[in-house]
Amino acid sequence: CNLRPKDAAKMPESAWKLLFYTLSWSYGIYLLFFTDYPFFYDPPSVFYDWKKGMDVPTDIAIAYLLQCSFYGHSIYATAYMDTWRKDSVVMLLHHVVTLTLIASSYAFRGAGRRLRGVLHLSWDPHGLLNPRCSLCPGRFWFRLYWFPLKVLYATCYSSLQVVPNIPFYFFFNALLLVLTLMNIYWFLYIVLFVAKVLMGQMQEVNDVREYDVEDSKKT
Numbered sequence: 001c002n003l004r005p006k007d008a009a010k011m012p013e014s015a016w017k018l019l020f021y022t023l024s025w026s027y028g029i030y031l032l033f034f035t036d037y038p039f040f041y042d043p044p045s046v047f048y049d050w051k052k053g054m055d056v057p058t059d060i061a062i063a064y065l066l067q068c069s070f071y072g073h074s075i076y077a078t079a080y081m082d083t084w085r086k087d088s089v090v091m092l093l094h095h096v097v098t099l100t101l102i103a104s105s106y107a108f109r110g111a112g113r114r115l116r117g118v119l120h121l122s123w124d125p126h127g128l129l130n131p132r133c134s135l136c137p138g139r140f141w142f143r144l145y146w147f148p149l150k151v152l153y154a155t156c157y158s159s160l161q162v163v164p165n166i167p168f169y170f171f172f173n174a175l176l177l178v179l180t181l182m183n184i185y186w187f188l189y190i191v192l193f194v195a196k197v198l199m200g201q202m203q204e205v206n207d208v209r210e211y212d213v214e215d216s217k218k219t
Helices: 005-009 011-033 043-047 058-080 088-108 112-123 125-129 138-162 169-198 213-218
Strands: none
Touching: 005 011, 011 058, 043 138, 058 088, 088 169, 138 169
């Protein structure tokens, strides 16, 4: 196929993300809708019968392994392998925060291990729908609607109702709120993209996060 050099250079990155998000989101669907876990329809249930040192079921531990491996690799890939974009610094911070959340949740054996499946579902589809960039309208539905509705509601409100003295409450919720701010930041790129299309400032579909040719020449 006749790809421009800059698009050909991004093919390995896009192909890898498409493969991972397909497998990861499919596994998240399996955990939430084809097992006995009620976490998606009843998010507060992640805190029912919670106690310190709870065992992590094998199927959820597999999800932890997949996600930790991916975000650990993504930190290196964003810094040294992927195309550098205007939001790459924020992307690096996102990967560090997400990896910290996942690893801490597993290490502390908190209720977050149960909530991981819901986070799994609300986080990954945008990459499956458009692995090349983050300008997918699905980002609003999954990350700005389902994520606050399912995840933040359970962690910020329900957790204190079910377990009043739950440990690390502020630590986990602070990181989750940081991720929410990043989602809003990336959604603004979608708004910018739509505005440029409607105003006729974009002749072809481009990732507005990428640097202009003129900007790259200056640097």
